Amino acid sequence: MKYLNFDDQLNKYISKHNDQDDELLKELREVTYQKTGRKMMISPDQAQFFRTLLACLQPRKILEVGVFTGYSSTVMARVIPDSARIVACDISEEWTAIAKEYWLTAGVDHKVSLKLGNANLTLSELIEKGNKSTFDMAFIDADKISYDDYFEKAIKLLKPKGIIIIDNVLWKGTVAKPERVDEDITALRHLNDKLAKDERVYSTLLPIGDGMLMITKL
Ligand SMILES: C[S@@+](CC[C@H](N)C(=O)[O-])C[C@H]1O[C@@H](n2cnc3c(N)ncnc32)[C@H](O)[C@@H]1O
Numbered sequence: 001m002k003y004l005n006f007d008d009q010l011n012k013y014i015s016k017h018n019d020q021d022d023e024l025l026k027e028l029r030e031v032t033y034q035k036t037g038r039k040m041m042i043s044p045d046q047a048q049f050f051r052t053l054l055a056c057l058q059p060r061k062i063l064e065v066g067v068f069t070g071y072s073s074t075v076m077a078r079v080i081p082d083s084a085r086i087v088a089c090d091i092s093e094e095w096t097a098i099a100k101e102y103w104l105t106a107g108v109d110h111k112v113s114l115k116l117g118n119a120n121l122t123l124s125e126l127i128e129k130g131n132k133s134t135f136d137m138a139f140i141d142a143d144k145i146s147y148d149d150y151f152e153k154a155i156k157l158l159k160p161k162g163i164i165i166i167d168n169v170l171w172k173g174t175v176a177k178p179e180r181v182d183e184d185i186t187a188l189r190h191l192n193d194k195l196a197k198d199e200r201v202y203s204t205l206l207p208i209g210d211g212m213l214m215i216t217k218l
Pocket residue numbers: 040041042065066067068069070071072073089090091092095117118119120141142143146
């Protein structure tokens with residue numbers, strides 16, 4: 001097995017070569033931290049991965065589960081065509097108010113449709129209302145214990161050959177440490193194990209950010 005030891009020096013080198021965030025996105029990260037005290041958004045190098053992927057795929061209908069203050073959705077919305085749409089799901093009115101402000105400033109608000117509420121219910125509603133096999137892409141980045149439910153609903157909503165990206169699947173490396181056990185780690189291990197042998201998909205676990213699964217529906 002060939003693998004690299006990602007020490008601090010190498011991680012800094014990779015980050016330095018994987019960051020095309022402009023002033024607006026830098027400001028959004030800063031404002032997010034000031035107003036929420038949290039750094040839950042994807043990292044700039046994950047954002048760069050999304051830009052590269054979306055510029056190539058040009059998805060027209062994207063599902064995002066977990067919006068927070070709008071960093072990942074703003075990154076995606078800037079790359080997709082003007083007529084494309086992101087259905088953005090989150091439970092927090094307070095955090096998504098910041099997202100709305102930045103979608104407007106970035107000039108992408110017309111591309112994002114916010115669905116406030118429990119994403120499990122929102123996804124079930126989308127399925128019931130005739131959206132099965134209509135999405136080109138889904139990005140799952142919300143509460144970890146619901147990841148399997150989100151994945152199962154997202155795969156119904158996705159077109160064949162569509163892509164699902166799932167964030168935080170390495171959970172700071174804890175998934176690989178048997179002595180570490182809690183409900184989030186257990187949910188993530190279950191999903192990683194399941195997707196490694198799921199015949200409905202091709203799935204690759206990428207060591208970017210906190211670990212991302214990149215999944216293609218067959
Ligand atoms: C990690 S943050 C999303 C970060 C965002 N994708 C980004 O990179 O900028 C997770 C978000 O999931 C939302 N969330 C948690 N549980 C949820 C649920 N049951 N339904 C919908 N959203 C939920 C939280 O409110 C939070 O904003």
